[in-house]
Amino acid sequence: MEGVKGKVCVTGASGFLASWLVKRLLLCGYHVIGTVRDPANEKKVAHLWRLEGANERLKLVRADLLEEGSFDDAIMGCQGVFHTASPVMKSSFHPKALTEEIVELAVKGTVNLWYALAKAQAEKAAGEFCTENKIDLVTVLPAFVVGPSLPPDLCSTASDVLALLKGETEQFQWNGRMGYIYIDDVALCHILVYEHEGASGRYLCSSMVIDHDEPYYEFNTSKITSLGFKFRLIEEMFDDCIKALVEQGHLFL
Numbered sequence: 001m002e003g004v005k006g007k008v009c010v011t012g013a014s015g016f017l018a019s020w021l022v023k024r025l026l027l028c029g030y031h032v033i034g035t036v037r038d039p040a041n042e043k044k045v046a047h048l049w050r051l052e053g054a055n056e057r058l059k060l061v062r063a064d065l066l067e068e069g070s071f072d073d074a075i076m077g078c079q080g081v082f083h084t085a086s087p088v089m090k091s092s093f094h095p096k097a098l099t100e101e102i103v104e105l106a107v108k109g110t111v112n113l114w115y116a117l118a119k120a121q122a123e124k125a126a127g128e129f130c131t132e133n134k135i136d137l138v139t140v141l142p143a144f145v146v147g148p149s150l151p152p153d154l155c156s157t158a159s160d161v162l163a164l165l166k167g168e169t170e171q172f173q174w175n176g177r178m179g180y181i182y183i184d185d186v187a188l189c190h191i192l193v194y195e196h197e198g199a200s201g202r203y204l205c206s207s208m209v210i211d212h213d214e215p216y217y218e219f220n221t222s223k224i225t226s227l228g229f230k231f232r233l234i235e236e237m238f239d240d241c242i243k244a245l246v247e248q249g250h251l252f253l
């Protein structure tokens with residue numbers, strides 16, 4: 001562990017992305033206040049308590065995005081807040097049951113559009129609030145995240161990867177052409193921009209873009225790589241993901 005650092009809050013701490021962030025923050029020496037909707041839900045939080053440094057420097061508190069003022073206690077006294085809690089679009093939203101292709105496309109498109117719009121609006125609102133209240137806001141925008149899941153229940157994107165590995169490509173194709181990033185790199189990018197005094201604005205984080213197995217185009221990630229960040233390769237993220245899925249009993253080879 002590095003030297004002991006200050007207190008930070010991670011919202012939605014039990015999630016796929018946040019669990020890795022909590023893990024990395026604890027390893028860096030931070031005191032972490034993690035918010036979850038139900039701290040008593042053993043199944044959802046047990047993996048957090050197993051992290052190195054958790055017994056000494058992790059506290060889980062209850063907070064729900066839908067309840068006003070719910071995060072006040074968690075954030076109080078923290079030097080930084082990593083906000084990852086978000087309702088995440090589930091694959092079950094896919095209107096698979098509908099047989100008419102045109103209806104399916106329209107519904108999928110609408111769900112995608114509204115989800116993307118909601119995320120963009122949330123970021124805009126956060127930006128306006130932070131400017132008004134003189135709070136530094138830095139946004140990390142990861143591509144599709146791949147890697148070992150610390151929570152036992154797979155989030156929607158990890159389930160999509162599992163489906164792909166099982167040959168159920170339809171679920172994955174729905175994601176289309178996109179960039180990929182290793183889950184641990186997402187956590188490390190968050191900490192890098194948090195600790196870097198000159199960091200500001202939005203940071204696009206992606207290792208590589210793939211379309212039908214061929215590199216197609218790349219995102220411009222020079223803003224984060226200019227801070228010294230080096231993304232891990234797509235082979236490594238899938239190798240480690242597959243290994244973890246096998247160990248966790250999700251995948252049988």
Ligand SMILES: NC(=O)c1ccc[n+]([C@@H]2O[C@H](COP(=O)([O-])OP(=O)(O)OC[C@H]3O[C@@H](n4cnc5c(N)ncnc54)[C@H](OP(=O)(O)O)[C@@H]3O)[C@@H](O)[C@H]2O)c1
Pocket residue numbers: 012013014015016017018036037038044063064065066084085086087088141142143144145146155156157158
């Ligand atoms: N996974 C990816 O590939 C990917 C890529 C780019 C961006 N992102 C973004 O990263 C963020 C986290 O995604 P993830 O993949 O880690 O998803 P996840 O595993 O589903 O985590 C989402 C977390 O949000 C919490 N949450 C949901 N509704 C909430 C509410 N009403 N109040 C408080 N907490 C709530 C959940 O908490 P509970 O445990 O209480 O249910 C869960 O821990 C999202 O904003 C997502 O859009 C993800």
